[in-house]
Amino acid sequence: MKKRKLLALTLAVSITAATLLSGCGSSSSGGENGQVVVYNWGEYIDPEAIAMFEEETGIEVIYDEFETNEMMYPKVEAGATQYDVVCPSDYMIQKMIDNDLLMQLDFSKLPNATEHIGEQYWEQSRQFDTDNMYSVPYCWGTVGILYNKTMVDEPVTSWSILWDEKYKDNILMQDSVRDAFMVALKLNGNSMNTTNEAELEAAKEALIEQKPLVQAYVIDQVRDKMIGGEAAIGVIYSGEAIYTQRENPDLEYVIPEEGTNIWIDSWVIPKNAQNAENAHKFIDFMCRPDIALMNFEYITYSTPNVTAQSMIEDDDIRNSSIAFPDLSQYTNLETYSYLGEEGDALYNALWKEVKSY
Amino acid sequence: MNKKKLLATPYLFWSVMFIIIPLCMIFYYGFTDKTGAFTLENITAIASAEHFKALWLSILLSLISTVICLLLAYPLAMILANMNVNQNSFIVVIFILPMWMNFLLRTLAWQTLLEKTGVINNILSFLHLPTLNIINTPYAIVLGMVYNFLPFMVLPLYNALVKIDKNVINAAKDLGANPVQTFTKITFPLSLPGVISGITMVFVPALTTFVISTLLGGSKVLLIGNVIEQEFTQTGNWYLGSGLSIVLMIFIIISMILSAIFDKDREGALL
Numbered sequence: 165m166k167k168r169k170l171l172a173l174t175l176a177v178s179i180t181a182a183t184l185l186s187g188c189g190s191s192s193s194g195g196e197n198g199q200v201v202v203y204n205w206g207e208y209i210d211p212e213a214i215a216m217f218e219e220e221t222g223i224e225v226i227y228d229e230f231e232t233n234e235m236m237y238p239k240v241e242a243g244a245t246q247y248d249v250v251c252p253s254d255y256m257i258q259k260m261i262d263n264d265l266l267m268q269l270d271f272s273k274l275p276n277a278t279e280h281i282g283e284q285y286w287e288q289s290r291q292f293d294t295d296n297m298y299s300v301p302y303c304w305g306t307v308g309i310l311y312n313k314t315m316v317d318e319p320v321t322s323w324s325i326l327w328d329e330k331y332k333d334n335i336l337m338q339d340s341v342r343d344a345f346m347v348a349l350k351l352n353g354n355s356m357n358t359t360n361e362a363e364l365e366a367a368k369e370a371l372i373e374q375k376p377l378v379q380a381y382v383i384d385q386v387r388d389k390m391i392g393g394e395a396a397i398g399v400i401y402s403g404e405a406i407y408t409q410r411e412n413p414d415l416e417y418v419i420p421e422e423g424t425n426i427w428i429d430s431w432v433i434p435k436n437a438q439n440a441e442n443a444h445k446f447i448d449f450m451c452r453p454d455i456a457l458m459n460f461e462y463i464t465y466s467t468p469n470v471t472a473q474s475m476i477e478d479d480d481i482r483n484s485s486i487a488f489p490d491l492s493q494y495t496n497l498e499t500y501s502y503l504g505e506e507g508d509a510l511y512n513a514l515w516k517e518v519k520s521y
Numbered sequence: 522m523n524k525k526k527l528l529a530t531p532y533l534f535w536s537v538m539f540i541i542i543p544l545c546m547i548f549y550y551g552f553t554d555k556t557g558a559f560t561l562e563n564i565t566a567i568a569s570a571e572h573f574k575a576l577w578l579s580i581l582l583s584l585i586s587t588v589i590c591l592l593l594a595y596p597l598a599m600i601l602a603n604m605n606v607n608q609n610s611f612i613v614v615i616f617i618l619p620m621w622m623n624f625l626l627r628t629l630a631w632q633t634l635l636e637k638t639g640v641i642n643n644i645l646s647f648l649h650l651p652t653l654n655i656i657n658t659p660y661a662i663v664l665g666m667v668y669n670f671l672p673f674m675v676l677p678l679y680n681a682l683v684k685i686d687k688n689v690i691n692a693a694k695d696l697g698a699n700p701v702q703t704f705t706k707i708t709f710p711l712s713l714p715g716v717i718s719g720i721t722m723v724f725v726p727a728l729t730t731f732v733i734s735t736l737l738g739g740s741k742v743l744l745i746g747n748v749i750e751q752e753f754t755q756t757g758n759w760y761l762g763s764g765l766s767i768v769l770m771i772f773i774i775i776s777m778i779l780s781a782i783f784d785k786d787r788e789g790a791l792l
Contacts, residue, residue, distance in 0.1 A: 234755040241757065333637075333654070339740045341755075379637075380657045380739025394638050512756045520571035520743040 200442040201226045203236065203247040205429065206384050208303070210462035217449050223442045231383050232340040240265060246436050248443040253429050255342070255500035257299050258292035260432065262502060266298045267433045273444040274300060276451035285468035288428055291499050299430035300447050303465040305402035306489065306497065307343060307425045310386070313414045315396035323351040323420045325397060327370070332377045336389060336398035339381035341515040342500055343425070344371060347399060350422045356498050359507045368514040372521045381519070390415055401427075403465025405486045410464075417486050423496025428468070550763035563764020572748060572765065579744040580772070582659060583727030586666035590674040590723045591716065593667070598678035598715075599708075602685075613679070620672055628665055628736045635661055635737070657739030665733040666723075673722035681715025682708070717780045725773050745769060 202214075206229040214225050228245070230236040233256040240250060241263070252260065260266050271278055277300045285301045293299045311320050315334065318325075326335055326347065338344055346356040348367035358364060379395050386398045391411045400408075405417035431447045433440055449455060456472035466487045467473060476482040491497065503511065554560045566572055597616075601609045619627060634640050635656040642652040655661045685708065693703045709716075731746030740747075745765065752762030 232755065234757075238754065238757040375741065378739075378741065381741060382739065389636075392636075392638055394636055508756075516571050516743075516748070516751075519740070520574050520748075 198222065198442075199224045199226055199248075200439050200446050201228070201246065201248045201437075202446065203228045203230060203240070203245075203250045205229065205251060206231055208251065208429075208463055208465070210458045212462075213450070213455050213458050216455070217446060221442075221445055221449070223439075223445065225446070233342075234340065240434055243436050246438050247434055248437040248439045249446050250432055250434060251302055251429050252432065253427050253500070254289075254292045255502045257430060257432055258502035259508075260434075261293065261298055265435055267435050267437060267440060268297045269300065269433060269447075270444060273441075274448045274451065276448045276453075280451055280453055280456070280469045280471040282468055282470040285428065288426075288499070289430060292501065293430075299432050300451065301428050301430045301468040302450065303403060303463070304426070304428040304468055305466050305487075306419055307338075307346065307399065307401055307427070308405070308417055308419045309397060310390050310400040310405060310408060310415055310417050311397045312390065312393060312395075312412075313416055315393075320397075320416070320418050321421050323347055323422055326399070327351070327374050327377065329377065331396050333379045334396035335374075335378050336386050336395045337374070337378050337381050338386070338399045339383050341511050343399065344381070344515065344518070345511060346425050346500075348374075350420070350424060353422065356425060357501050357503065359503055359510065361510070364510065364514055368518055371518045375518065375521055401465070402486055402489075403463065406464040406481065406484065419489070419494065423494065423498065426491070426497040426499055428499070429465075547763045547766055550759045551767045552764075554760055563761050564768060566761055566764060567768045571743070572745070575743045575748050576745045576768070576772075578659070578742065579728055579746065582663055582744070583666065583724050586663050586670065586727045587674075587720055587724045589663070589667050590671050591720065594671060594674035594678050594719065595716075598675055598682050601675075601679050602682035616672060616675060624669060625732060625736075628669065628733055631661075631665055631668065632656065632736050635664075656737065657741055659738070659742055661737040662734050662742060662744075665737045666727045666730065669733065670723040670727055673726070674719040677715040677719040677722065678712060679715075681712040685711045713783070717783055721777060721780050724776055728773065728776075729769060 200223050202225055204227070208229075209227075214227060217223070218225055228247070230239070233253050236250065236252055237256060237259065239245060240247060240260070257266070281301055285304065286296050288304070289296055289299055289301055309320055309323070309325065311325075316325075316331070325331070326337070337347070342356070345364070345367055348370040349356050349358060349363065351370060352363065352366055354360075354363045354367070380389075382389065386400050387404045387408055389395050390398050390400070391408050393412070393414075400417070402417065402419075405415075408415050409417070431450065433443045433447075437443055450459070451469060453469060453471040453475060456467050456469035457475050460467040460469075460472060460476070464487070473482065473488065481487060551563050552559055552561070554562065567576060601612060604612070632639075635653070636642070637652070637654065637656065639656070645652050655664070689711070690703060690707055693707045698706065729746050731744060731750040734740075734742050734744045734747055738744075749762050749765050749769070752758045752765065
């Protein structure tokens, strides 16, 4: 018995260790060796585009995914895996620039980026990358409400519907701190970049008040749950809207009247990248109009590649107000900015209070 | 003697690399702050309302799960132990079979089963029965814990029960003990080592889980495992994460000491 127990114990320990090991298995890659290590959002690229890149350049792509900016940052900062190309959002890029984690891009190696990315997106990028030195826009969009027309029969115009008792257990919220607070702050008429403690406290109270009505806090799962009719209302990124509508025509996307977040996800190269040369090739390849179009059609997130946009065959989609909204009609869109270490800590502490409530 | 030592080096290397060093790192981070100065703040942080609530909820849910596991597993283990070898190895295999599948996958399957528009509710509403709304509640988490950790309870119980000498039980019956007396005076006390190790094997992973609560609790129920996980993966505060891990370790050690006390003159103790 004793022996068996010992065996079982060692087995258990070794299994745990093995899982731990495999968790950080993809860590080594030295020198410019025909590889490029890419760290992107989940389901954020057409796998075919990666295959084409590998075939055309002979560079092997090692591909890894993350679910939120907050999960991505510690891994890049710790440097255990040396990524060559990462795709964070606006405020996170600002944080990475501030903390000296990013490499200046060599735009002479990125002809497609300079040629095909629309000027307004470079302009927008300057909010977090002042001189357009570190990032190349990949996708952009807004955050809004996706609702199921068969379950909601009133016009949806405001974030306040997420606080409506009628939809108890039918509401999906984003399980990421900035997006959750954005909704509450906008509802209260505040800026989503506030660090004013009273405003944040009020937002926290609102989120706590909302919690009993929320079915679940999810991220990528919002899409599948909404398609499956699991919930009536969900907070979602605009890029998912076209895809979900295609799968379930009952779904409708709106940008609430209080305003919302407008975001850009951009390619960046971390300072400790081992294959900077290949990373530039990868980014430039993704900016090629045919590839950008392929990616757009696969992931349905708005592309800043204006050449690719003009190549979209379906008129409805090319002129879609969801994928390519006329931004001039919205006056209260905001981009997240990095709030500094103290701001981050404040948001995280309040979010923890909401989650544990 | 030398040869033996040589043979032990891989294990020594293993335990230093993957047990001692990581433990030391946790203790280092747990007792320091961002500047590297010594602090107890990460440990005392457990007293804050959010952390304490998460810890309390974790203890409560894992205790409930452990009790349910014990109640479910004991009769099964008794049935298994009384069967002949051929039959019971078949049933044991059936029981272990789901464990060959990935733990995450099995938990995710429960999510699909329990959803509002999930398989179970579709069947129930087809039969015009009231639907089951436990997804994203603590009940679903307990269900997930019981489902995932039940085999850890069955196996030690079975091991303990199968070793009981049938003659002892027969002797009790001969001496006039009824089935209830035989169970309370003979079978149960003799199976106690199995009970204790089963309880530890279920309670400890249930206390530390964060996957089950995320998947089946819809991230609405925050357990101490989730708090620690988020400190590492999202907030990036390794100091606080390590400090809370140390607190959790203390609770695990307490539970092991308790089992050792209950089990002091038997062989089943884990410590």
